[in-house]
Amino acid sequence: MELDNALNFSGGPGVLPESVLTQTQEAIFRVPETGLSVLGISHRSDWFAAVVAELETNIRQLLDVGTDYQVLLLQGGATQQFSMVPMALLRNSETAADYLHTGYWSGKALPEARREGPVRLLWSGEATEFRRLPDEAELEYAASAPYLHYVSNETVEGLQFHRLLGRDDVPRICDMSSDFLSRPCEAERFELIYAHAQKNIGPAGVTVVVARNSLIERANHDLPGFLDYRTHAQAHSIYNTPPVFAIYVVLLVTRWLLGEIGGVSAMARINQSKAALLYGLMDVHPEFYRSRVRAQDRSLMNVTFNLPTPELEQEFLALASEAGFSGLGGHRSVGGIRASLYNAMTLQSVEHLANFMADFQRKSGY
Numbered sequence: 616m617e618l619d620n621a622l623n624f625s626g627g628p629g630v631l632p633e634s635v636l637t638q639t640q641e642a643i644f645r646v647p648e649t650g651l652s653v654l655g656i657s658h659r660s661d662w663f664a665a666v667v668a669e670l671e672t673n674i675r676q677l678l679d680v681g682t683d684y685q686v687l688l689l690q691g692g693a694t695q696q697f698s699m700v701p702m703a704l705l706r707n708s709e710t711a712a713d714y715l716h717t718g719y720w721s722g723k724a725l726p727e728a729r730r731e732g733p734v735r736l737l738w739s740g741e742a743t744e745f746r747r748l749p750d751e752a753e754l755e756y757a758a759s760a761p762y763l764h765y766v767s768n769e770t771v772e773g774l775q776f777h778r779l780l781g782r783d784d785v786p787r788i789c790d791m792s793s794d795f796l797s798r799p800c801e802a803e804r805f806e807l808i809y810a811h812a813q814k815n816i817g818p819a820g821v822t823v824v825v826a827r828n829s830l831i832e833r834a835n836h837d838l839p840g841f842l843d844y845r846t847h848a849q850a851h852s853i854y855n856t857p858p859v860f861a862i863y864v865v866l867l868v869t870r871w872l873l874g875e876i877g878g879v880s881a882m883a884r885i886n887q888s889k890a891a892l893l894y895g896l897m898d899v900h901p902e903f904y905r906s907r908v909r910a911q912d913r914s915l916m917n918v919t920f921n922l923p924t925p926e927l928e929q930e931f932l933a934l935a936s937e938a939g940f941s942g943l944g945g946h947r948s949v950g951g952i953r954a955s956l957y958n959a960m961t962l963q964s965v966e967h968l969a970n971f972m973a974d975f976q977r978k979s980g981y
């Protein structure tokens with residue numbers, strides 16, 4: 616049987632809303648307002664300037680922040696932000712930035728920060744295999760840190776913070792790549808948020824950085840132009856040729872979020888319902904669907920679990936694929952099963968998966 620796009624539970628790139636795919640298909644031949652293919656429209660056109668302006672407005676509206684924040688559309692993925700943040704704020708610093716090591720992706724940010732300046736490891740879950748997040752009592756934030764860096768949702772392990780970290784007098788910087796615009800996030804309490812598009816809000820090729828003006832103003836000078844937030848802020852994200860196509864699709868996704876879904880609070884309620892279907896089932900059969908992580912730290916975006924044996928996991932994946940599901944294999948670094956429930960994944964598709972899981976459990980005889 617062929618795979619079904621509605622049943623693509625991939626960890627990333629993730630699924631996109633069907634209405635966005637339909638509009639994207641049309642735009643590849645002809646963008647309604649211009650008559651030209653989106654793949655061949657100049658990034659210096661009035662049309663594209665309007666795309667960027669509308670996208671900035673939509674993201675500010677979805678995050679509920681004002682024009683004291685810049686919305687930048689950059690390249691290089693979240694990985695480039697692992698370097699750009701410490702280049703801007705840690706190079707030449709005498710005091711250490713606070714970093715949390717809560718999983719695979721926050722672990723990738725650490726060595727890049729250490730190249731630029733002093734880093735203090737505030738907490739690490741490495742010794743406990745990243746099966747939980749820290750409790751507040753375990754964290755002693757430094758008052759003098761130039762910033763605190765953490766990852767709101769650890770995509771690989773399936774861990775998500777359900778609270779804000781840090782202190783209000785130390786700038787919070789957060790990688791929200793895998794849960795951006797999936798729920799309200801108190802954006803105005805962060806100095807800088809970054810998220811690449813390809814998990815929750817579009818195709819690969821563009822990374823959204825939302826940064827307070829005052830942070831951009833005090834950032835280090837003497838950086839390569841392209842790696843300096845100022846450059847992109849001054850150029851309204853059209854410093855060089857940007858990924859016009861990816862940016863246009865992200866605009867369509869924000870229109871979908873605002874129009875069809877009704878904003879991030881409505882999105883959060885849908886995401887809650889989706890995750891509850893799978894976690895509810897896992898809680899009924901905890902000896903069969905073995906959660907990787909502590910219950911209170913479970914991610915609403917990436918549901919991870921193991922089965923009693925590796926053979927059963929192989930069988931689960933093979934049968935799922937025959938039934939049209941895809942993307943359910945765990946990340947190569949941890950194995951097991953991972954169902955990613957990004958914004959565009961429908962409740963109906965998650966119901967299909969829950970039914971499949973219930974059937975599989977019954978048939979296995981456990």
Ligand SMILES: *Cc1c(COP(=O)(O)O)cnc(C)c1O
Pocket residue numbers: 627691692693694695720766768769770771790791792793811814
């Ligand atoms: C996938 C992911 C990354 C890596 O992003 P790239 O765009 O591939 O550089 C970084 N952080 C998080 C939280 C991720 O989920």
